[in-house]
Amino acid sequence: MDDTTADLIKHARVPERTVHHADALAWLRDRGVLRGASVITSLPDVSEVPALGFEGWRAWFQDAAELIMAAVPPEGIAMFFQSDIKRDGLWLDKGALVIGAAGRTGMGMLFHKIVCRKPPGTVTYGRASYSHLLGFASTLRPSLRRATADVLADAGFMPGSKAMGVKACIEACRFVLDETITRTIVDPFCGFGTALAVANAMGMDAVGVDLSARMCKRARMLRIDLGKDRG
Numbered sequence: 001m002d003d004t005t006a007d008l009i010k011h012a013r014v015p016e017r018t019v020h021h022a023d024a025l026a027w028l029r030d031r032g033v034l035r036g037a038s039v040i041t042s043l044p045d046v047s048e049v050p051a052l053g054f055e056g057w058r059a060w061f062q063d064a065a066e067l068i069m070a071a072v073p074p075e076g077i078a079m080f081f082q083s084d085i086k087r088d089g090l091w092l093d094k095g096a097l098v099i100g101a102a103g104r105t106g107m108g109m110l111f112h113k114i115v116c117r118k119p120p121g122t123v124t125y126g127r128a129s130y131s132h133l134l135g136f137a138s139t140l141r142p143s144l145r146r147a148t149a150d151v152l153a154d155a156g157f158m159p160g161s162k163a164m165g166v167k168a169c170i171e172a173c174r175f176v177l178d179e180t181i182t183r184t185i186v187d188p189f190c191g192f193g194t195a196l197a198v199a200n201a202m203g204m205d206a207v208g209v210d211l212s213a214r215m216c217k218r219a220r221m222l223r224i225d226l227g228k229d230r231g
């Protein structure tokens, strides 16, 4: 190894990860605008916050989405990974809930991708086999030259059944790196920490929040090897 390479290695910065054990809404209100950051998150399903009841959860979900969009700075983007659910025989489109929140906060939709969590053709009953990956910004507009696919055929490795897939996180982080100057990823509902671990693996700092102490511990520990964990 020559001196220049040794010097580069010595000064290479290891991306940071901080995980806060807190209520995301209180944390976001306290923090205000997340300067220099973009958000990649997955708001909890009604099954994860049963105490709210269905209508209470729906109102809470929309408030949370609005709060996140209001916290994203003009230089950043807000991305949501959400899976539709069936309830009492009717589908609830969580993508539509997030898009409604964007309309109320004056955010424009940069992309709406469909991510297959199960192979196309799989029959599902209570939870769709696809997720929405939606991106929003106030003023930032992406370059047409770097357009990417609307449908991701495979979400990639998921550390848990409600987790984001690694391939979806890579797509989201790649968008941040290519289209924004933000180099910190915030996930206010970080769960296993999939988005945080992928952000770190791609050289960005990561900040997570979760109400569950157990999930915070997992989110601090998770490591993703981009060479191995894409599939």
Ligand SMILES: C[S@@+](CC[C@H](N)C(=O)[O-])C[C@H]1O[C@@H](n2cnc3c(N)ncnc32)[C@H](O)[C@@H]1O
Binding pocket: 022, 023, 024, 025, 041, 042, 043, 044, 045, 048, 049, 159, 160, 162, 163, 164, 165, 188, 189, 190, 191, 192, 193, 194, 195, 209, 210, 211, 212, 215
């Ligand atoms: C859909 S999961 C997130 C999954 C995550 N994207 C991953 O890849 O593992 C939602 C998470 O939100 C957390 N949560 C629920 N209510 C919360 C709240 N009020 N504040 C912060 N986290 C909350 C749950 O503990 C759960 O880990």
